[in-house]
Amino acid sequence: MTSPALDTLFTWIRTESPTHDVAGVNLMMDLVVGQMADAPVAVERVQGEQGLGDALILRAGPQTDEPAILILSHLDTVHPVGTIEKDLPLRIEGDRLYGPGVYDMKASAWYCLEAFKEVARKGTAARPLIYLVTPDEEIGSPMTRPIIENFARRTAYTLVTEPGRDGGKVVTARKGVGRFDVRVEGRPAHAGSRHAHGRNAVYEAARQILAIEAMTDYARGITTTVGMVSGGTAVNTIPQHCSFPVDLRVETVADGEALARAILGLKPQDPDFKITVTGGMNRPPYECTEGTAKLFEHAKSLAAEIGFDLVSAPRVGGGSDGNFTAALGVPTLDGIGIDGDGAHTLHEYGLISSIAPRQELVKRLLETLR
Numbered sequence: 001m002t003s004p005a006l007d008t009l010f011t012w013i014r015t016e017s018p019t020h021d022v023a024g025v026n027l028m029m030d031l032v033v034g035q036m037a038d039a040p041v042a043v044e045r046v047q048g049e050q051g052l053g054d055a056l057i058l059r060a061g062p063q064t065d066e067p068a069i070l071i072l073s074h075l076d077t078v079h080p081v082g083t084i085e086k087d088l089p090l091r092i093e094g095d096r097l098y099g100p101g102v103y104d105m106k107a108s109a110w111y112c113l114e115a116f117k118e119v120a121r122k123g124t125a126a127r128p129l130i131y132l133v134t135p136d137e138e139i140g141s142p143m144t145r146p147i148i149e150n151f152a153r154r155t156a157y158t159l160v161t162e163p164g165r166d167g168g169k170v171v172t173a174r175k176g177v178g179r180f181d182v183r184v185e186g187r188p189a190h191a192g193s194r195h196a197h198g199r200n201a202v203y204e205a206a207r208q209i210l211a212i213e214a215m216t217d218y219a220r221g222i223t224t225t226v227g228m229v230s231g232g233t234a235v236n237t238i239p240q241h242c243s244f245p246v247d248l249r250v251e252t253v254a255d256g257e258a259l260a261r262a263i264l265g266l267k268p269q270d271p272d273f274k275i276t277v278t279g280g281m282n283r284p285p286y287e288c289t290e291g292t293a294k295l296f297e298h299a300k301s302l303a304a305e306i307g308f309d310l311v312s313a314p315r316v317g318g319g320s321d322g323n324f325t326a327a328l329g330v331p332t333l334d335g336i337g338i339d340g341d342g343a344h345t346l347h348e349y350g351l352i353s354s355i356a357p358r359q360e361l362v363k364r365l366l367e368t369l370r
């Protein structure tokens with residue numbers, strides 16, 4: 001990589017942009033607008049809503065009604081502002097570039113945008129190109145999901161620039177993700193003088209958690225996780241309230257529906273308790289269809305011409321915006337971002353040497369996906 005290119009990427013990483021930091025996310029969007037300034041790219045800025053930053057819709061290539069190639073990148077990260085100062089300083093160690101959001105997914109967004117710009121300049125796009133740059137992927141894309149789905153309906157292929165997995169493997173299937181909130185209400189009482197009168201909401205929640213965890217079925221690729229619990233007000237008071245969120249992962253649409261029904265239908269194990277469950281499937285499963293398999297094979301042959309072996313990862317648990325496009329039947333190739341490791345952690349890094357070949361791959365995909 002040339003050093004001006006690395007300098008630009010450094011600026012991106014120094015611009016910290018956790019999802020809820022509207023100013024930081026919008027500065028990132030400004031950087032993208034600047035990046036496109038000298039290219040034949042139409043830039044549309046969609047103002048943020050729901051306390052989120054702006055999104056960008058970039059258009060290039062032939063101006064026809066033909067179904068487009070849709071590219072998706074997010075510029076929000078999970079790292080709070082200040083992470084770069086203390087916990088994850090921007091630095092290069094050998095081939096590794098460390099910094100908040102470098103792997104998920106600033107380096108990837110940057111080089112995929114460079115590839116997009118190059119194709120726009122040369123006028124070599126195989127189809128109309130639509131590049132969506134989003135501010136809210138890390139919280140499940142509440143603002144941009146309708147925008148993504150709207151474009152996906154008029155799209156021939158979708159490329160998602162999430163990071164490569166385990167040595168740069170691309171992604172052709174992901175589990176679906178469900179999120180639920182369970183609230184248990186019991187009856188408060190003094191733990192000493194009125195114990196028999198109380199109905200302990202924490203106790204009832206514990207029984208419900210056992211039932212929810214028992215829904216995990218590794219053979220079917222179903223997992224349920226209760227990762228946080230809050231309840232009670234004092235050590236000597238029988239708690240009236242307890243609540244906890246549930247994370248659900250499934251491989252098929254049918255399992256998503258069945259498990260959502262089971263979780264939403266949880267009943268108290270004792271009629272003196274009240275249970276309220278809200279939530280549902282957040283991202284539908286991304287199943288590897290025939291179209292996606294063909295798209296992967298095409299990318300694999302391009303990678304071979306460039307000089308590297310493109311491998312597809314086994315189905316992964318984390319959801320992405322690719323779940324939305326795949327669920328609409330659009331052939332979707334995800335994980336074309338940088339190789340590296342440590343997404344969402346303080347040892348997050350990307351491999352600098354993976355940038356050039358993968359940028360070339362994206363460029364050729366945009367030129368050849370007919």
Ligand SMILES: [Zn+2]
Binds near residue numbers: 104
């Ligand atoms: Zn990501």
